Amino acid sequence: MSAAAVSVIICTRNGWSRGFLDDTLQSLLAQSRPAQEILLIDDASSDGTAAYVRQAYPQVTVLPNAGKGLAAARNTGVAAVRSAWVAFIDDDDIWCPEKLAEQLAQVQASETPDAIVYASQIATLNSHGGNPVAWATPRQFASWPACLLGSPIQPSGVLLSKKLLSRMGPFNEQIREGAAYDYWIRCLSAGMSIRYSTNILLHYRQHHPQMTAPARKLEHFLNIDAIVAPYLERLAPALAKRVRCARLLNNLRSLLGHTGISAAVRYWRASVPRPAPGLRSVCYFLLDTVACRAPHRIRHTLRQRAMQLLIGKKTSLPELRPERSGHPM
Structure with a gap:
């Protein structure tokens, strides 16, 4: 396959019955720059998802994952891809038609594309209706060690080379929640960088009210704290203390405001x-x-200044042009 060939990995469990899988697959097939292959990793669905996709979407290759979880499903997909470039998408999100075309143009313009994670700007999509709403790009987290304060990337919007994936190794299958975030931290701590798209390329669907329940949100923060803890040990003690305190304050603010x-x-x-x-x-x-x-x-300016104040040096944050999209917002 050509150097610009892209393989898309969709991980799903019971995606058909959840009701959004068709929208996701149709957005992949509507790309102005088509992917060379689409792999659907079926993580032991019990609703007939695999059979449905094989019948309705013969262009899609379905691979089993035996219920091993999201990180393992992504690893299964990466092991199977045949292209030089890999993109991920969840089974309920939607790509804008120019998603792959814009990111591949960024690849061609980059001097070291194999050391860059290409990330989409995002609009959130409410499953109950309404237009997508632009989401502030979290570029204040897009460097080391600023990424320990929050995830700079939504996995459904990434494009990265198979060389980078091989260099960084597999997603950590021992992490129950947040394995993708752990991966971005690993990339940035190893010297990789993030480049955001100029336009909004991903519609990220929000339809999990259980995630905002007090017990669930608390569990989520504690799980992510456990992921971040080993990386804090790599920092100078004074900096580690500042980052740990900042995480604590941010999470308390979120819990007070939402739960x-x-x-x-x-x-x-x-x-x-x-x-x-x-x-x-x-x-x-x-x-x-x-x-x-x-x-x-x-x-963005305020968040950049805040991060510089915390880290104690000028952080290298990606430049970002004003968000624009050819889709109604």
Whole structure:
């Protein structure tokens, strides 16, 4: 296959009965720059997803994954791809028609494409209807060690080379939740970089109300804290303390705002160690909180300044042109 050939990996479990799989597959087939192969990794679906896709979409290759989980499903897909470039998408998200074309143009314009993770700007899509809404690109997290504060990438929007995947190794199948985030941290800590698309290329579907339930959100934060903890040990002690404090404050803010004080108290008690926030961590948190509520035109600047204050050096953040899309927002 040519150097610009792309393989797409979709991981699913009971995607057919969830009701969004057709939209996802049709968005892949509608690409202005078609993928050379589409692999659907079926993680032990019990609703006939595999049989349905084989019948309705003969262009798609279906591979079994025996219920081993999302990280294992992605690894199964990566092991099977035949192209030089690999893209992932979840079974409920939608690519805009120019997604692959724009990212491949970025690849061709890059001097070191095998050291870059190409990430899409995103609009969120409510499953109950309405137009997609632009989502602030989290580029303040797109460098090491700023990525320890939050994930800079949504997996459904990435394009990366198989050489990079081979260099970094497989997704960690021991991580129950957040294996993709762990992968982006590994990439950035190893010297890889992130390049965002100019346009919105991904419609990320939000339809999991259970994720906002107090018990579930608390569990999520604790799981992600466990992923981040080993990477904090690589930092100088003073910097590790600042990052740990900033994560704690950010998560408490989220819990207080979305689930209430009870979940915040439980998170505080479960978070160990709990160093007292220093001045720079507090200033970061206050400036980042202002950024959350600031007009979109200055939000990126405020978040960049907040991160520079916390990390203690000028972070290398990707340049980003104003978001635009040919799709209704």
